[in-house]
Amino acid sequence: MATVEKHGFKRDSAGDFIGEFSVTQSCEPCMKTNVSKTATFNCNDCDEFLCDACKNPHTVYKGGKHDIVKCRDRKSVPVGVGMKGLDICQEHDKEIEFFCHDHSKLCCSKCLFIHRKCDHLDDINNESGQKRHELHELKQLFIKLKSDADAIIAQCKKSELSLDGSVAEISSVIDTMRDRIIKLFEDAKQKLLSGAIDFKISEVRRIGNKLEAASKLKEEILKELAMFCDILENGTPIQQYIYAIKFKEKLNTVELNLNKQDAINISSIVTVSFPKELTTLLEMGNNFIQLHCGGNKTVGIQSHKRIISTLANHP
Structure with a gap:
């Protein structure tokens, strides 16, 4: 089992910590007994914070020279931070004092019994100074992660704004397409109506010509019928004979002209x-x-x- 040696509890500068931890100055001997009391003195020789009650026992029972000053008189006083229970063993509710490298586990004095056969067990008071550089690196990593999170948040906000804009633009895009289609229909309508009117004018002219020709033929037929009736009733046999020959020729001519007019096709409706x-x-x-x-x-x-x-x- 690795040997461990317990040294005085030390705190690094609170200026190296960021986040939600509030800066405090606690009595270190009291903290070792899970009691939190505000430190009013500091031993510069031992680099240890002391409350009023622990000041005298510190000088009496602890060997060596002790330069004790009030905290406010110390030019550079290392302070501790409220750890929110992170420095307390969750299994035994005691202060964490050791680190087992074999199991990568922080341990309290009770955990020491479980890890007594481990080969690499360190007193964190001896090793804590070595973590300062690593803590700086971790801090930079967290700052980088914060920057990455800020980038993601900015991208999300940008995407949300873009989504809002694109959704709002849908109505405008649809309205534009609708207006184009309506204009397309209106242009097509005007073009068709113009064509229909031109066609109507042309057909009306053809209808007029056909009507005029048919009317003239009708007048001619009526004239011949009147002559026919007069000769039939009042003419001599010789007159009747001559007119019958002439009427046959006239009949063929009129019939030919009527058939010609009848063959002319007239469109009476238009469709789309x-x-x-x-x-x-x-x-x-x-x-x-x-x-x-x-x-x-x-x-x-x-x-x-x-x-x-x-x-x-x-x-």
Whole structure:
């Protein structure tokens, strides 16, 4: 079993500690008995804090010279910190005094019995000075971790602001696309109406020509019918014979002209049609818009983008 030697309890400068620990000056002999009392004196020779009750026993029962001064008179007084129970053994509720390297465990005097056969058991009073450099390194590591945490927090806040902005922009993007589609429909409507009006003017002209030609033929037919009736009732047989020959020739001419007018096709209605992509879009209902979260599509189907693009760029 490794031998251990108990030395006086020491405290390093509180200026090397940061965080939530509050700086205090406690009586060290009292702390060894788990009693917390404020130190009012310090022995410069022993580098030990003392309360009023422990001052005299310290000089009487502890050998050597003792330069005892009041704490406020000491130019550089090392102070302790409230350890929030970190310096107390959780198993035995006693002050931690040793460190077992074999088990990497902080130990109190009762733990010493369990670790008595360990090969590397140190009194932390002897080894504490060696940890100062390591504590500085740990402090720098924690400062680096704090910096990393700050970076993550800043990134989270930036992402949240970006998310707020992108969500707010959705309405504007949709409104822009809606306005483009409405303009597309309005332009198409005006173009179609203009074409329909031009077509109507053309067809009305053709209808007028056909109507005029048919009306003239009708007048000619009525004229011939009147002549036909007069000859039939009042004409002589010779007149009737001659007119019958002439009427056959006239009948063929009129019939030929009527057939020619009848063969002229006139459009009486006009209609419109829409692209298949548009009817497909209408069948989709309100699911035709896609939502992308982090680059992934979460709403809608892949063909929607093609449909929207077709509508937006349709001539």
